[in-house]
Amino acid sequence: MVRKNYMTKPLDLFTTTLFPPNLPEVFKQIYYYLYSNSNIPRAERLGAEMIRILFCRIYDEIHNRNGKVFIAKSHESEQEVSNRTIKLFEKVKEAYPDVFDKEEKIYLDDKSIKYVIEKLQNYALVETERDVISEAFQAFWGPGLRGEKGQFFTPRNIVKMCVDILNPKLGEKVIDPACGSGGFLVEILSCLKGKEHFCNVYGIDKETDLVKICKAYMAIVGDGHANIFCADSLYPEFWAKEMKREIEDESFDVALTNPPFGAKIFIEDKRILKNYKLGHEWIKEPSNKWKVTNSISEQVPQILFIERCLQLLKPGGRMAIVLPDGVFGNPSDRYVWQFILEDAKILAIVSLPPETFLPSTHTKTSVLFLEKT
Numbered sequence: 038m039v040r041k042n043y044m045t046k047p048l049d050l051f052t053t054t055l056f057p058p059n060l061p062e063v064f065k066q067i068y069y070y071l072y073s074n075s076n077i078p079r080a081e082r083l084g085a086e087m088i089r090i091l092f093c094r095i096y097d098e099i100h101n102r103n104g105k106v107f108i109a110k111s112h113e114s115e116q117e118v119s120n121r122t123i124k125l126f127e128k129v130k131e132a133y134p135d136v137f138d139k140e141e142k143i144y145l146d147d148k149s150i151k152y153v154i155e156k157l158q159n160y161a162l163v164e165t166e167r168d169v170i171s172e173a174f175q176a177f178w179g180p181g182l183r184g185e186k187g188q189f190f191t192p193r194n195i196v197k198m199c200v201d202i203l204n205p206k207l208g209e210k211v212i213d214p215a216c217g218s219g220g221f222l223v224e225i226l227s228c229l230k231g232k233e234h235f236c237n238v239y240g241i242d243k244e245t246d247l248v249k250i251c252k253a254y255m256a257i258v259g260d261g262h263a264n265i266f267c268a269d270s271l272y273p274e275f276w277a278k279e280m281k282r283e284i285e286d287e288s289f290d291v292a293l294t295n296p297p298f299g300a301k302i303f304i305e306d307k308r309i310l311k312n313y314k315l316g317h318e319w320i321k322e323p324s325n326k327w328k329v330t331n332s333i334s335e336q337v338p339q340i341l342f343i344e345r346c347l348q349l350l351k352p353g354g355r356m357a358i359v360l361p362d363g364v365f366g367n368p369s370d371r372y373v374w375q376f377i378l379e380d381a382k383i384l385a386i387v388s389l390p391p392e393t394f395l396p397s398t399h400t401k402t403s404v405l406f407l408e409k410t
Contacts, residue, residue, distance in 0.1 A: 060165060063156050075149040086145050088249045089129075090153055091162070092136065093122055095256050096129045098163045109154040118154060119147035136252045162257050191295040191359065192393060195404070196220045199293050199357040200228055202385065202406055209237065209290035212349055214270035215342060216240030219251035221293040222265075223258055236264070239284060243269045271341050272309045286348045295359040296342035298400070303335045310336060315344045319372035327372035339364065340373060343405075347380050350409040355384065362388075362401040381407040 071083050097107035106125050109118045123143055130137045143150065205211055205225055213221045222240050229237075242248050248267040255265060266280050273281065310316030310333045318332040339360055346356045364370055365386065377383070384406040391401050 060160055063160070067153055067156055070152060071145070071149055074152075076146040077144060082144075084246050085249070086143065087153075088246070088253055089126060089137070089141065089143050090122070090145075090150070090157075091253050092129045092133060092256070093125045094157055094162055095253070096132055097125065098161060100128075100132075105158075107154060108158050109151050113151075115147040115151045118151040122150050122154065133252070133256070136249055165257070190218060191220050193220065193224075195359070195389065195393065196224045198387065199404060199406075200224045202387075203291055203293065203355045203357055205229065205291045210239070210288060211237060211291040211293070212239040212241070212284070212289045213294050214241045214292065214345055214349065215294045215296040216242045216251050216265065217244075217247050217295070219254040219265070221295075222251070223254055225291075225293075226255075226258060239264045239266075239289075241266045241268055241270045241284070243267065269309075271304065271313075271338070271345055272306075274308070274312075284349070287351050289349045290351060290354050292346040292349055292354065292356040292358075294342060294346060294357075296339050298337065298339040298359075298361050298402075302337060304338055304341060305335045307333050309341075310334070313341050313344050314376060315340050315373065321372075327375045329372075329376075340370075343373070343377065347377075347407070347409055352409055354409045356381075356407050356409070358405050358407075359389075359402055360405055362403055365403060365405075377407065381409050384408055 067087070068083065071086075072078060072080065075083070077083055077086060094107050097105055101107075106121055126143050130139060130141065145153070199221065205228060207229060211222070211225050213219075216222060219240060222238050225238055240251055242251065242265075245267055248265055252265050264283070266276075266284070268276050268280060273284075276284075304310060304316070313336070314329050316333060316336050318330045318334040319327045320330060322328055339358075343358060343360075346358060350356060364373060385404075386406070387404045389402045389404065391399065393402060394400065
């Protein structure tokens with residue numbers, strides 16, 4: 038086992054731990070401390086607070102190389118550290134106006150702010166390896182975000198496998214319409230190995246906190262958070278004008294996504310369903326072929342995301358989508374495959390181990406790879 042060095046400065050031999058824990062473990066410690074001791078005991082609100090403090094750390098690393106502000110000295114009071122951090126956050130809001138609203142504040146109590154800074158001040162987030170940051174995010178936000186709405190963080194080995202198979206090229210335009218914390222997008226950037234390609238990478242998610250996590254993630258690997266949008270991918274009619282200009286149907290070369298999935302999660306909004314053939318009822322004809330009707334029918338989101346990805350792709354574009362295995366075997370879902378084969382060809386179906394998304398869900402899943410025809 039190879040130990041990675043996350044420290045930004047020589048080890049202080051007077052600290053209580055000679056070998057500090059790795060960054061994901063530090064995030065876990067912070068989470069449990071704040072959950073038990075801070076003035077904000079709700080997990081989802083703690084996630085938002087942590088995003089704000091993380092951006093303070095990122096900003097400090099990038100802009101204050103010769104005079105760190107994100108620091109807690111032993112002789113300083115909790116209030117002194119807290120006041121300095123709150124002032125730093127004001128600069129962060131100016132630097133990242135697409136991430137934070139002007140009225141946003143850090144609500145953590147002084148003691149908790151100092152605790153978090155003491156835990157993080159010796160780590161270089163900007164220089165940390167991508168997979169470590171991903172693990173750290175999942176360790177902290179997992180309890181608050183994982184699985185409640187069918188959203189499950191994609192393990193990095195699955196992300197890497199999808200990117201390797203689709204093999205995005207320089208100059209190709211890539212999108213994840215359910216980007217979550219940004220795992221697919223960051224792996225794409227690693228594959229392309231150049232910040233000039235940030236302009237070709239796009240992400241959408243309708244959960245505000247997940248979008249902020251994704252933007253933090255993108256900011257850590259490089260200043261590439263500008264193409265991440267908070268919106269419902271399935272309802273483009275409701276998008277802002279700027280977003281409609283940036284993200285058009287049939288304009289992407291590659292789509293990768295792990296959409297929300299679950300047997301009890303249905304899209305019922307007729308304004309959304311009317312835009313999808315798979316949002317309508319299908320009937321089986323005597324010839325054993327399926328025919329789409331004019332009747333709108335509720336649908337699980339993962340099925341609609343198959344069609345949405347195909348809408349976004351150019352002819353010849355490739356996609357990978359994580360789906361529950363029921364889609365592949367249920368006789369009642371055969372119309373889905375007829376629809377797919379009318380617009381695309383199957384490149385591969387990769388079966389994933391049952392434990393892929395444990396402990397969040399026991400659902401068996403596979404990855405479907407398509408090329409739009």
